[in-house]
Amino acid sequence: MEYDREFLTGTVGLLILSLLNEREMYGYELLREAERRSSSAFQLKEGTLYPALHHMERSGLLKGRWRDSETGRSRKYYRLTAKGRRQAQSKRRQWLQISAAMRSILGDSHA
Amino acid sequence: MREDIDAFIEPIVEAAQIPSRRRRDELRRELRSHFEDGGLTPEALHDAVARFGDTGRIGDSLRKVYRRDYMLFYIVKVGACIAAATMAAILIEAIAGLRLESDADAWRLSPDFAHAARFGVVLTLALVAAAEATRAPFTWSRALLSLGCYAIVSACALSVNANSVGAFVTASILATIGVGFARTATAWTSRALLTLAAFTVAEYLLHQSLGITFGPIRALAASAILLMLWASTITIVAFSDRAFVSVFRTT
Numbered sequence: 001m002e003y004d005r006e007f008l009t010g011t012v013g014l015l016i017l018s019l020l021n022e023r024e025m026y027g028y029e030l031l032r033e034a035e036r037r038s039s040s041a042f043q044l045k046e047g048t049l050y051p052a053l054h055h056m057e058r059s060g061l062l063k064g065r066w067r068d069s070e071t072g073r074s075r076k077y078y079r080l081t082a083k084g085r086r087q088a089q090s091k092r093r094q095w096l097q098i099s100a101a102m103r104s105i106l107g108d109s110h111a
Numbered sequence: 112m113r114e115d116i117d118a119f120i121e122p123i124v125e126a127a128q129i130p131s132r133r134r135r136d137e138l139r140r141e142l143r144s145h146f147e148d149g150g151l152t153p154e155a156l157h158d159a160v161a162r163f164g165d166t167g168r169i170g171d172s173l174r175k176v177y178r179r180d181y182m183l184f185y186i187v188k189v190g191a192c193i194a195a196a197t198m199a200a201i202l203i204e205a206i207a208g209l210r211l212e213s214d215a216d217a218w219r220l221s222p223d224f225a226h227a228a229r230f231g232v233v234l235t236l237a238l239v240a241a242a243e244a245t246r247a248p249f250t251w252s253r254a255l256l257s258l259g260c261y262a263i264v265s266a267c268a269l270s271v272n273a274n275s276v277g278a279f280v281t282a283s284i285l286a287t288i289g290v291g292f293a294r295t296a297t298a299w300t301s302r303a304l305l306t307l308a309a310f311t312v313a314e315y316l317l318h319q320s321l322g323i324t325f326g327p328i329r330a331l332a333a334s335a336i337l338l339m340l341w342a343s344t345i346t347i348v349a350f351s352d353r354a355f356v357s358v359f360r361t362t
Contacts, residue, residue, distance in 0.1 A: 027141065028148040045164030047123075050142065051172035058176060066140075075148075076141045 012044065012052045014095055017080065017088035020062065024079035026069075027053060053078060061087050112156060116146045119160060126170025128359055129177045130184040138173070185355070192351040193239050199343040200231035207336045231340055233278045236264060237286035238344045245290055246352065281317055288313060289341045306341060310334035 015034055019025060025033065027049055034042050056062045061084035064076050080088060120142040129135045149159035163169070174181070208224035211217075221227075240261035244254040265279045292306040311327070311334040318325030325333075 026144070028145050046145070046159075046162045047164040047166070047169040048172065050138075050145075051169060051176055054138075054173060055176045066137075073144065073147065074140075075144050076137070 012048065013056065014091045015042070016049075016052060016056065016078075017061070017084060017091055020078055020080045021085065021088045024077045026075040026077050028075075030078075056084070060084075112151050112153070113143075115156060116143055119163075119166070120146070123166050123170045123173065125359060126167065127173035127177060128181050129173075130180050130358060134177075184358070188351055188355045189239070189243065192347055193236065195351075196235045196239060196344040196347045197232050199347065200235045200340050201228050203336065203339050203343060204228045204231045207339075227336075229275075230278050230282065233268075233275070233282040234285055234337065234340060235344050236261060237279075237282040238289055238341065239348060241286040241290040242345065242348045245294065277321070281313075284313055284317070285310060285337065285341075289345070303338060303342065307331075307334055307338045310337050310341075 016030060019030055019033055030053075031044075031046055031049060034044075053062065053064075057064050057078070060081055062078045063081050064078050066074055066076050068074050117139075120139060123142065124135055124139050127135070127138060129138065146156060146159050149155050149162075204224060204227045205220065208221040208227060209218050210221050212219050240257045243257040246253070268275050268279065288309045289306055292302055292309060311331045314334050314337075315325060315327055315330040318330070
């Protein structure tokens with residue numbers, strides 16, 4: 001399904017923080033994981049992930065490191081820093097409050 | 112297949128304008144591994160490219176992420192350019208101010224050297240500010256920033272020495288003429304001759320307007336020294352511009 005871009009603005013950051021809160025991942029893995037969990041509802045332009053990752057890394061929310069995967073291919077893995085973990089919790093809380101408020105406005109039958 | 116991937120990601124890396132070569136290499140490596148993960152068949156690459164999105168927009172987003180590094184590097188470049196051009200100006204004024212004392216059989220600096228060197232430095236600052244303000248591609252923000260910085264330096268100098276107002280006015284007029292001719296004429300010889308003529312006329316008229324006796328021959332001699340200063344400054348500016356641009360193209 002094609003979503004309005006306005007709805008998706010700001011969700012990429014939350015998506016990255018939430019997935020990396022579980023374990024460290026590389027860019028391609030993050031995309032596939034988001035796609036799998038959302039049953040392909042999230043199909044963002046893949047290139048938009050990298051500016052977001054680099055921005056968050058420079059803001060001190062993520063830490064990237066190169067390491068070889070099981071297949072021997074070298075990839076840049078990202079993990080959350082302590083600051084990133086706090087940000088993930090805060091963003092998650094905000095998202096749940098906003099979505100709960102929206103549900104009560106729209107009515108449960110529309111949620 | 113590797114060449115196709117590199118051809119696709121290189122414009123993104125270049126558009127990102129990351130000053131650090133290590134970071135550029137990392138970005139290149141990361142994007143390359145993204146496409147390799149997508150599969151190395153022509154069909155897989157075609158699909159990965161389609162899913163990736165507009166390279167211009169992605170490069171632009173990355174440029175915003177690294178804007179602070181770029182600005183810092185740009186300030187260092189302008190600072191180095193001013194330092195080099197200022198040193199060259201002082202050296203030119205020192206050579207022009209050398210006098211052979213007939214009685215002592217020794218070289219001495221002319222008593223006017225300090226004044227000439229000060230004016231040379233002011234003219235250098237004005238030339239660099241004018242060159243930055245008009246550098247292609249023209250942007251209003253850069254032009255206003257360059258002229259604003261020059262105005263701040265002028266205001267600071269005037270607060271220390273109010274008598275230097277003449278030097279700043281003259282330097283601003285000569286810099287406008289100098290950069291104007293540096294941009295319009297094509298051949299070096301015609302540029303230099305046109306600038307020399309314009310400097311001479313400006314020097315003569317400025318001194319006349321202030322009621323200072325300054326004949327055409329003296330105006331021509333003074334302009335010849337200013338022309339050397341102009342040439343050294345625009346050469347240094349052009350060299351630093353080329354070096355700055357080449358930094359972002361180094362693979």
